[in-house]
Amino acid sequence: MTKDHDDHHDHDHDHDHEHRRPDVALRVKAIESLLVEKNLLDPEAVDKLIDLYEHKIGPRNGARVVARAWTDPDYKARLLKDGTAAIAEFGYSGIQGEDMVVLENTPGVHNMVVCTLCSCYPWPTLGLPPNWYKAAPYRSRAVIDPRGVLEEFGITISSEIEVRVWDSNAELRYLVLPMRPAGTEGMSEDELAELVTRDSMIGVGFPVQP
Amino acid sequence: MPTMFSVKGLDELVRTGGSCRVAVEVPSGFKPGDNVRAVNINPITHTRLPQYVRGKRGVVVEDRGVFVFPDTNSQLKGEKPQHVYSVVFTAAELWGPGVNPRDTLYIDLWEDYIVPEEQAS
Numbered sequence: 141m142t143k144d145h146d147d148h149h150d151h152d153h154d155h156d157h158e159h160r161r162p163d164v165a166l167r168v169k170a171i172e173s174l175l176v177e178k179n180l181l182d183p184e185a186v187d188k189l190i191d192l193y194e195h196k197i198g199p200r201n202g203a204r205v206v207a208r209a210w211t212d213p214d215y216k217a218r219l220l221k222d223g224t225a226a227i228a229e230f231g232y233s234g235i236q237g238e239d240m241v242v243l244e245n246t247p248g249v250h251n252m253v254v255c256t257l258c259s260c261y262p263w264p265t266l267g268l269p270p271n272w273y274k275a276a277p278y279r280s281r282a283v284i285d286p287r288g289v290l291e292e293f294g295i296t297i298s299s300e301i302e303v304r305v306w307d308s309n310a311e312l313r314y315l316v317l318p319m320r321p322a323g324t325e326g327m328s329e330d331e332l333a334e335l336v337t338r339d340s341m342i343g344v345g346f347p348v349q350p
Numbered sequence: 351m352p353t354m355f356s357v358k359g360l361d362e363l364v365r366t367g368g369s370c371r372v373a374v375e376v377p378s379g380f381k382p383g384d385n386v387r388a389v390n391i392n393p394i395t396h397t398r399l400p401q402y403v404r405g406k407r408g409v410v411v412e413d414r415g416v417f418v419f420p421d422t423n424s425q426l427k428g429e430k431p432q433h434v435y436s437v438v439f440t441a442a443e444l445w446g447p448g449v450n451p452r453d454t455l456y457i458d459l460w461e462d463y464i465v466p467e468e469q470a471s
Contacts, residue, residue: 175355185357192364238369239414256400283402283455284445302452309398310434310458311370311417 198267201232202315203336205265206347207329209242210320220244223315227265237264237313243306244317245343250297252290252343253306253314254282262313266341273342283307293344306343316343324350370418378433379461384410386437387467388459396424399463403455407467408439411456419460432461 175181205227209216219226223240227233240262243251255261256279261269272278281289286303290296297303306314318340324332327350339345380386390405391397398420412435419430441453 179354180352182354182356185355185360188357188360189364234365234367235363236367238367239371256402257398286453287450299450299452302454303450304453305455307400307455307457309400310414310460312414312434312436312458 193263193268197232197264199265199336199338199341200333201230201267202262202265202338202341203333204230204329205232205242205315206317206336206341207333209317210324210332211329216317219317227315232264235263236260237262239312240265240315241312242315242317243304243343245319247301247319249302249304250343251304251306251314251316252282252286253308253316254279255308256280256283257307257309260308260313262315265315266338270338290344293339295344295346316341318343318347321347321349370420370423372416372418372429372431374416374431376416376431376433378413380410380413380433380435380464380466382410382412385467386410386435386459386464388437388464389462393421395421397421399459400457402444403439403457403459406439406443408437408443408464410435410464411438412436414458417460419462421460421462430462434458434460435464437464 172181172183172186176183205219208230209219215226215229218229219242223242224233224238226242227237227240243253245251255273259269259274259279261273278289283305286305287297290303308314318336320332321335324335327335335348335350337345337347340347385407386409387407388399388403388405391399392401392404414434414436416431417434419432422428422430435458436456437459439455439457440451441449441455442451444455
């Protein structure tokens with residue numbers, strides 16, 4: 141689903157590979173070994189966390205939230221009023237999603253999320269952040285040139301529409317509620333969830349147009 | 351003494367997380383609609399006030415509630431709980447001419463990061 145975007149951005153942003161540099165990997169391994177030796181870290185806990193976030197918690201969670209909001213006006217109202225509670229109705233909660241705010245895209249406003257200070261991201265709904273989200277080029281340019289960055293993601297926002305950038309520098313975590321694509325009137329909630337991409341919930345893409 | 355990060359209780363941790371929101375009554379110095387200016391501080395220690403908003407004028411949009419203050423907490427100098435506000439800055443205020451005048455930047459700022467600003471921004 142998002143492979144094309146990842147490839148595109150690996151190409152554009154050299155720093156995407158930063159975290160895979162062998163010296164960094166070696167340093168992380170050394171720190172992990174030290175923590176285990178000092179009895180501060182249980183290796184089983186690391187394996188379990190990796191398994192959870194690689195296989196169980198990811199952007200399909202967020203897609204289900206969005207599809208529900210598209211089909212159930214009462215749910216949408218709850219979601220925009222108290223994102224944390226409405227998302228928890230699906231059982232999605234916890235680390236990096238303790239205080240959720242849902243940002244509704246409208247014909248007049250396009251929302252886009254960045255963490256300029258590090259890589260803060262709503263884990264329970266989107267899983268772990270993509271590499272480009274953590275890399276310096278996106279983090280620095282999303283605030284000063286959001287429209288240029290969006291162009292690189294392949295989306296153009298009309299100059300008549302406000303681009304609203306959200307820096308998740310503090311404790312709040314943001315999920316974009318994209319607009320429901322036209323021509324999806326007869327579709328079920330499950331079918332709609334298939335149209336919701338990870339990037340559309342960060343605000344750097346649109347849902348798939350069926 | 352730090353305790354071991356163990357697999358025991360991990361499910362509970364993943365489910366509930368570890369919010370820095372605290373249930374402490376602290377007076378709020380600002381309300382939605384207030385004109386504010388981000389302070390210009392340049393600590394060499396941890397802060398969650400990004401450089402690009404320092405000294406810039408914005409408007410409080412919402413009171414997010416009370417959270418532990420990272421600048422002191424990170425140095426083990428106390429939690430100093432205080433209100434965090436969603437503050438909006440225009441792109442023009444942050445970056446000068448040449449930006450779309452409609453565009454905005456929303457950021458969450460702790461009470462200590464902002465001061466009242468009389469001039470409308």
